Amino acid sequence: MLNSLTFLRTVPLLVLLGTVNVALGLANEPPPAEETGSVSLRLYQVEGSVPSDDPNSAVWSSIEGSEFKLAPQVHWPPRIQEVTVKSVKVKGVHNGQELAILVEYNDPTEDPADGAALEFMVGDKQAHFAHGQEMLQVEGGPVNIWFWKKETGNALDMSAKGFKNLKTQEKQNVQAKGVWENGTWKVVFSRSLITEDEQDVQIQPGEWRSVAFAFWDGAIVDGLVKEKGSQKAVSSWWYIRAEPSADNSIYVWVLFGLALAAAFELVIVRKLRKGQSA
Amino acid sequence: MKGPIFNGAIILVGVFVFLKFLLPLFTAPLPASLIYLYVALALSGIMIFGTMSASSLEAFMGPIYRFLSGKGQSGVGQMARLAVLVLFPLLVGWQTYTKLAPSDLPPAENRTIHPAPPGEFVGLSNPYPKVPENIMMGKGLYAAYCSPCHGANFDGKGPAAPGFNPPPANFSDPGTIAQLQESYLFWRIKKGGVGLPVEGMPWKSAMPRWEEELSDEFIWKIIMGEYDGAHQSPRTWEEEE
Structure with missing residues (x-):
């Protein structure tokens, strides 16, 4: 009795099960849209050079961007409300060699102390978003900070692991250019x-990394700079990924799967025909 | 169109319709993975039932074999067979594509919102009596130190709240402090985000490590003010009166 349940005879059942799987998979609704802003930044791959010194380049209007909400820095003193x-x-864009990231935000006045910074986790260890400060139960890693300030006109390539260890790196690898127009900074x-x-x-294109943002409004209010040092607008970690090159090997595998399935069918149908005529 | 296959198909469709459309009328919708699991179980049951004996096997599988072999078919039957034979490889190709296609979705994160506290914080009780003066003082401290993020109404909607990820806890939600003991809040306030274990993703939390700025007395009184203001009670192991 069980002998008749040969492997071949179970194949149509497996096919049925697989079809149910596929059908239900197709019936799945997409996840609900994120209401709190973006969760990741995509660096689009472009041909030729990246617009590293032009915040108004046509390249920027040709790609989709992300939007991240910012909060006042309240994690450690001195805070700001x-x-x-x-x-x-x-x-963001990259060309396989270079990357360029454009940040665009509202700031009603152009001031020498205006600033913007990107922060990244370095290596595989998770780092706290506040300058990679020490965590009590987890061994954290360092962060890399790219800090642009209006009055210097360029970016500093910095490292930190904890608040007191923020330092400018010996090797400076980051450039930045900012343009202020009609209450908007583009850096x-x-x-x-x-x-x-x-x-x-x-x-590395295709790999997910973590990025965070910080901004300072350097306007002078009552004789003092409004935001400086730890008094700034911040984000926690979000994801960033440089788009990988198109991988055409996927189509080879699709064709292979197609051919395999067709061959499988051929064998089954032939076996069934033989069995029934015997 | 009668026979075990037809019956089986009716049962499968029935199970799917029940789980997907009828059940959500009475309770929360089931996740698609669970529906798949139930439908697959039903299908397995139908198959086991249909292949239990040689005769039921023939009744169950016979039509499938005859359909696939294509013998003696004409018209609609032939077309249907052709359609199945063409669609199956296409489905396999489509499955292969969806499995291999590069995803733009960032890695999934499973943050544990209330991870276990370190041993030294388990079972501590508030050493200060719940008298109006202490509660008032706790509320005052809360207003000064906590409300910018957690909100003057204890609802997690303080002026500094938008933009935080994860968002500040909403204490008036019965799923937050009402589920926790006072000792748990003492730990979370004292050590802050950086005190969380790995499953709490300490690298994302903006909760300050208040032990560097507030005394234990202040923290215990803040906890008192927080429960009172949010109209919640701490979870306890003792019997309620």
Whole structure:
């Protein structure tokens, strides 16, 4: 009795089960849209050079961006309760060698102390978003900070592991250019995807990395700079990934799967025909 | 169109319709993975039932074999067979594509919202009596230190709250402090986000490590003010009166 349940005879059942799986998979609804802003930043792959010194390049209007909400820095003193920059639009491109990231945010006035920074986890260890400060139960890693300030006109390539260890790196690998117009700052950061410096974040196309943002409104209010040092607008970690090159081997595998399934059918049908005519 | 296959198909469709459309009328919708599991179980049951004896096996599988072999078919039957034979490889190809296609979705995160506290914080009780003066003092401290994020109404909607990921806890939600003991809050306030274990993703939390700025007395009184203001009671192991 059980002999008749040969492997071949179970095949149509497996096919049926697989079909149910596929059908239910197709019936799945997409996850609900994120209401709190983006969760990741995609660095689009482009041909030719990246617009590293042009915040108004046509390249930027040709790609989709992400938007991240920002909060006042309240994690450690001196804190701030209200900040100027409440959200930031971010776009990114790379060409396999270089990357450029554009941050765009509202700031009503152009001031020398205005600043913007990107922060990245370095290596595989998770780092706290507040300068990679020490965590009590988890051994954290360092962070790499790209800090642009209006009055210097360029970016500093920095490292930190904890609040008191923020330092400017010996090897400076980051460039930045900012343009203020009609109450909006546009700042482009650029760097090689991969550097020789182990203190730097290495951005390998296809790999997910973690990024966070910080902004300072350097306006003078009552004779004092409104936001400086730890008094800034911040985000926690979000994801960033440089788009990998198109991988055409996937189509070879699809064809292979198709051919395999067709061959399988052929064998089954032939066996069945033989069995029935015997 | 009668026979075990037809019956089996009716049962499968019935199970799916029940789980997907009828059940959500009475309770929370089931996740698709669970529906798949139940449908697959029903299918396994139908198959075991249909292949239990040689005669039921023939009744169950015979039509499938005859359909696939294509013998003696004409018209609609032939077309249906052709359609199945063409669609199956296409489905396999489609499955292969969806499995291999590069995803733009970032890695999934499973943050444990209330991970276990370190041993030294388990079972501590609030050393200060719940008298109006202490509660008032706790509320005052809460207003000064906690409300910018957790909100003057204890609802997690303080002026500094938008933009935090994860968002500040909403204490008026019965799923937060009402589920916890006072000792748990003492740990979370004292050690902050950086005190969380790995499953709590300490690297994302903006909760300050208040032990560096507030005394234990202040923290215990804040806890008192928090429960009172949010109209919640701490979880306890003792019998309620």
